[in-house]
Amino acid sequence: MDNYAGRQILIVGLARSGVCAAKMLCELGASVTVNDLKTAEQLGEETMAALNALPCRQALGAAPETLLEGMDMLVISPGIAYAKPFVQEAVRRGIEVVGELELGARTIRGRLVAITGTNGKTTTTTLTGEIFRAAGKHTLVCGNIGYPITAEALSMGEDDVTVAEVSSYQCETVSHFHPDVAACLNITEDHLVRHGDMKTYIAMKHRIFENQTGDDAAVFNYDDPACREMARDLKARIVWFSRTEKVPCGAYVEDGMVMFCLDRPMAVCRTDEIRIPGPHNLENALAAVAITGALGVSPERMREVLMTFPGVEHRIETVRTLDGVTFINDSKGTNVDSTQKAIATMTRPTVLILGGSDKKVSFVPLAETIANAPQIIHCVLIGDTAEQIRTALEDAGITRYTMAGYDFDQALAIARKNAPEGGCVLLSPACASFDMFKDFEDRGRIFKEKVHVMTSAAK
16 A cells, blocks of 8 residues: 555545545545635535545635645546646646546555446446355445445455446556456447547556456457457456357356356356346346456356346336336436447337437447337437437438437427337437536436326326
């Protein structure tokens, strides 16, 4: 563990991760200054109550570049790009720049598992954590999943396991980050507004493997060409998972059975025993088997969790059935690939709600998927990207759509009207949420709230 006693540390960005980082560093004896462009009133009562309980200096509403003098370390939130001028000024001055994930990983004890990829991270991270718990391990599930690693870093022991969901944003500020098991689930186009191009995006994902040694395991999706390329020339032992191939080391499917092999093949469970539906969730389950198997968890413990794990909130989550129409919340479908996978799970006539804030990606592949998905009978388009999606749909020969602008109530009403009895309404926007909502969780919660207050047309 690094010694932070007496060190001058500036924390910029006071969402959950920033506040938890401040608390941990204060406990370790650092001299902490916290900063956010928001004022105390804008941060809100809950955040301010947590900050006021800490022995730290508050510099709220101040420009962070004015606070760098005399600092030994700068801790930035994942939402702050490493390319920001004040961050680069800190680098120029020789101030170490880290993110909250890196900070927590330097402090925490026990085994560390890091899971990245474009899609499936939250489901796989949560499922992996549940398998370790079933195996009797005290387990922290944290990171980009919404619970900061620094919140419990000081309480973890040598025999404990930390499972961290890691985003490409967080990877910008890792340097000593060294997981015992690191996994990349898949790579598809996403976050190009932040990273600029796919080469940079992939390079960010690759960083979680850079400090691994031959004693560690690197888990990759064999069915994803970008992952296979990423697995080249690593020091760690490579463990694969595959839905389509029998891999020599890792998790795979054989005759309808999930198998795991390191030294010898072992049966885990039948694929039809996995509770969470869809081919993408089979991949997530295989990834969790590969990760936990690499650290010695038995197939028996894996099987009991795979058979009972219900999935995560906002990911193909059944909300309610009303007048024979089932409403499904997939607000976590924030990119094209994720929504394509959600479409693949639909087996009944489905109205799809699409659109949100712009990530500068192409909607052509999504339109092609919809054109070849007879279960998608209508699309309702919302938000900043509605026009882009409409163009892509029309170019694919699709006319079964309605524009709903920024009116979420109208979008739901249109979707419900077009969904037949026995059908579904699926919210899977393929976009970020910041044009109309605070985040994807806010979007999903509002969707569920509105669905739950709907009344039957028969009343």
